Amino acid sequence: MMDNKTIKHLKELEAESIYVLREVAAQFERPVILFSGGKDSIVITYLAYKAFYPAKIPFPLLHIDTGHNFEETIQYRDELAKKLGAELIVGSVQESIDKGRVKEKTGYYASRNKLQTTTLLDTLEENKFDAAIGGARRDEEKARAKERFFSHRDEFGQWNPKNQRPELWNIFNGRKNMGEHFRVFPISNWTEMDVWQYIFLENIPMPSLYFTHEREVFNRDGQWLAALPCIKRKPTEEVVKKLVRCRTIGDITCTGLTESKATTVADIIDEIASTRVTERGGRADDKRSETAMEDRKKAGYF
Numbered sequence: 129m130m131d132n133k134t135i136k137h138l139k140e141l142e143a144e145s146i147y148v149l150r151e152v153a154a155q156f157e158r159p160v161i162l163f164s165g166g167k168d169s170i171v172i173t174y175l176a177y178k179a180f181y182p183a184k185i186p187f188p189l190l191h192i193d194t195g196h197n198f199e200e201t202i203q204y205r206d207e208l209a210k211k212l213g214a215e216l217i218v219g220s221v222q223e224s225i226d227k228g229r230v231k232e233k234t235g236y237y238a239s240r241n242k243l244q245t246t247t248l249l250d251t252l253e254e255n256k257f258d259a260a261i262g263g264a265r266r267d268e269e270k271a272r273a274k275e276r277f278f279s280h281r282d283e284f285g286q287w288n289p290k291n292q293r294p295e296l297w298n299i300f301n302g303r304k305n306m307g308e309h310f311r312v313f314p315i316s317n318w319t320e321m322d323v324w325q326y327i328f329l330e331n332i333p334m335p336s337l338y339f340t341h342e343r344e345v346f347n348r349d350g351q352w353l354a355a356l357p358c359i360k361r362k363p364t365e366e367v368v369k370k371l372v373r374c375r376t377i378g379d380i381t382c383t384g385l386t387e388s389k390a391t392t393v394a395d396i397i398d399e400i401a402s403t404r405v406t407e408r409g410g411r412a413d414d415k416r417s418e419t420a421m422e423d424r425k426k427a428g429y430f
Contacts, residue, residue: 130325138326145172145314146179147298148277152259152312153186155302159259159312160217160252163189165201165335166377168263170208171323172314174332176261177212187261188215192248194240194379195222196358201377204335219251236360239381252309259302259310267319277316283307320375321400328393337374338396340388345370352385 130138152159161176163169176185189209193202209216221243224230229250230243252260264275274289278300281287293301302310315323327334344355346365353359355367359381372385373396386405390396 130329134325135329138322138329141315141318141322142175142178142326144298144317145175148300148312148314149176149179149261151300151302152261152314153180155300156259156310158255158257159187159261160190160255160257161185161187162248162260162262163191163205163216164263164378165191165197165205166263167323167327167334167338168265168315170332170334171318171326172261172263173208173212173214174330175314185212185214188217190217190219190251190255190257190260192219192244192251193221194244195220196240196380198337198354198377198380198383200335200337217251217255219247221247223247224250236362238360239379241379241382244379257309258304259312261312261314263315264313265318265320265323266316275311275313275316277313278302279311279313280304281309281311287311321397324393324397324400328397334393335377337377340371340373340391342369343372343385344368345372345385352387354380354383354385356380 161169161173163173173185173189176187180186189205191205205216208214221230221240224243224247225232230246232243233239248260251257266275274292276292276295277298278293278295279287280291280293283305295301304310318326326332344367345352346355346361346367347353348362348365352370352372355361361367370385370387371389373388373390374383375386377383388399390399
């Protein structure tokens, strides 16, 4: 499936990402990996494992749990943390709601996705994390294309896309003032295809959600969504059974499902090679406005 040129390309990306992860360990006192249970955060965790082997991963895993996650995601998260012997910290959106830190939305388009920002910032501050390592890639979305490897956040957790530091020759500046932190994106230069080819090359186990399975779904605005209690359906939205899979995993309320017959990683690679729809084309949270992702990132989102 992969020729020597592709393998060499993947190994160069791997080396760059491992270099970034080691720079994080060298420059920051309390880094953490933002773990969503999606393929990108899984690859980041695997790269961290390789970067510091035979020692344990020197960063805890932080999952912001909306309370509306797929069961398969939570199960995979717990099993991976146990397998790697990694510390797992969970920030709960439900707790943020109970404390009055955020207000839950209602209605057909209600989602806890945006509420994650407050929970994330509170958890980072509570644990004194000074660097949060994420799996964002520049090819995903135009706002993410503006990010540097080391992305500075002010004391309010906010991001200014017009005030970023140069990274010539991959020299990273992690200096910050008290209360500030960095978001770090080691796989910035990877594409969705790179990620899946690397998963294939390294034989990394993945959550079952990424592979075709039968699920009850309904169609909203041309998009298939899981028919689960956390999504309020309109009377006209009929539930049907479809063979679907996830291309990107997040909160159930905004994770679109793709009709697919892909049952292996090789099938997924073939599917991606022929599709014209972007990876985040199935994410409802990105369709709220033209600048939806950038607005969320400026406020402190992943």
